[in-house]
Amino acid sequence: MHVPDGFINAPVSVAAGVVAAGAVAVSLRGARRELDERTAPLAGLVAAFIFAVQMLNFPVAAGTSGHLLGGALAAILVGPYTGVLCVSVVLLMQGILFADGGLTALGVNITVMAVVTSVVAYATFRGLVKVLPKKRRSVTVSAFVAAAISVPAAALAFTLVYAIGGTTDVPIGRVLTAMVGVHVLIGLGEAAITAFTVGAVIAVRPDLVHGAQGLTRKLQLRVGGELVDVAPAAAPQPEPASSHRTRNVWLTGLAASLVLAGVVSFYASASPDGLEKVAADKGIDAKVEEHAAADSPFADYGVEGISDGRLSGGLAGVIGVGVTVVAGTGVFWAVRRRRTDEDPSAAATPTASV
Template identity: 75%
Template sequence: MHVPDGFINTPVSVAAGVVAAAAVAVSLRGARRELGGLSQAGGPGGERTAPLAGLVAAFIFAVQMLNFPVAAGTSGHLLGGALAAVLVGPYTGVLCVSVVLLMQGILFADGGLTALGVNITVMGVVTVVIAYGVFRGLLKVLPAGRRSVTVAAFAGALLSVPGAAAAFTAVYAVGGTTDVPLGKVLTAMVGVHVLIGIGEAAITAATVGAVIAVRPDLVHGARGLTTRLKLRIGGELVDAPAPAASPVAARSTTAVWATGLVTALVLAGVVSFYASASPDGLEKVAADQGIDQKVEEHAAKDSPLADYAVKDVADARLSGGLAGALGVGATVAVGTGVFWVVRRRANAADATGAEPSAV
């Protein structure tokens, strides 16, 4: 659903950029609480999640390269807002998707640079808000447990994609550069993205379930699910003493980080070659409904990695694989750097007792 340059006029693109910048600023403040440490994360796990946030961004980048068929001549790909929000928190999730979109736009000419604000707002903010709202709402009514986290993540992801499609249609209604019947655009966008949402939900639930199975303490959305052991004393049930904190070595994220990075590299560098070549949902609707009549060439169209291929490498498989691997490396480096700074600021504020200020 990467919106290219030319779909949305300049005033609305600028307004969307302001909204996106404000959302990122708010998310930086919220991410400090999610990633800063025990006291700021609202429970155990914050300091262990921080090293994984950059990896989550890289994983989303990799999986977004895997377009899957959803209908005749149409494909879809992960948006990632739901997955990021459940794994590392909603504020950090917005930042993860924003990093991915920035890297895609600058390095791979995917998603217009003037439309970056639109893409962050639609693919990052809207998906996270819808997905995490549904996720938290369901956790309140479902039985406490890991399975409920996976089910709630599935539902949040499923609804976030058509929600983002509707949000794009709303933006297009205000600032679209062509005169087309908006009712048809809305019906087509939501219809195809409901199908894409099923794929998004399956990927999100499978990933969240896999992480919960090995390290539930690293899943932001699964915090607080541990039930205290009960002891019967004098005929009454009382809470057992809390177990001693695990040593730092036992809480190491190295194995999870390495496994996730290798998985992302394999997906982007190898599996992506077999992804569907059909246009994604937005591209298909744009061509069918005529909203792409004024699309503009990307400013980075001559980038060495444009269109997810390394320039001057003739072999398509090697070219795409190298581009994917380089994209994963660049995304994990930039994302890790961003979240390292966020975490340091949070820890510094925690040490001084001051409220973290927005950047």
């Protein structure tokens, strides 16, 4: 759903940029409360994983494909504020290096693909986990539903932006029907990817899943025929084994991201994604402009000078994962360090489990 240059007029693009900048500023402050010494590097990995999976377009209808947006996945794994930043980092890397998503439309893309998806998904997720049984399966089910809803919500948000600042005269009802319709299908793919990934992380390290925090039942003992809450013990200091397992999760996730972007992406669907298909069918791409980074050596997810398509695309994917994980981890460590500088007591954060 990367919006290119020329779809939205300049005034609305500027306004969306202001909204996106405000959302990023709020998220930078909010992320300080979400990140600790374990989750800061995980957040950088989440950004890289989203980059990799976004290269894997999957077919959803005749001549149409979809890909992960990632807001739901990021928000559930590392928190809604950090989630907005994760997707924003991905969009920035894609726009600058790979000419994917217009630079003048960066504000629109961050607002639609990062802010709307993260907010809608996390609000839905939290509502569901509060009413469902406090079990790991409930977290996975809630993640599935939240992700499925977030994608058509993003399509609806784009349609609203287009209704205000679209550069072509197309009946908005047609755009709305087509966008929401195809993105409901894409949402099912997003939901499956999100639920599988969240479930996989919960299975090995539930304490690393932000959305699973606070879902443990209080320990109770039966005394005199009545259940009595057991006072919580002091938070234990992190053990070397825990640190080792966190590193293993990070390395496993990075390896998976590299394989997905470097190898599996070659087999992704070549059909246009939901927005591209709707734009072509409804004529909203009549004034699309050439990307400002069209001459990038990595434009269109290939490496300039390498004629072999498999090698070119795979190498571009590996470079993208590497750049994204470095940029993302740098941002999140800086946010974490800022919090520690302001509040030294935040240096040690107790773990949570489900």
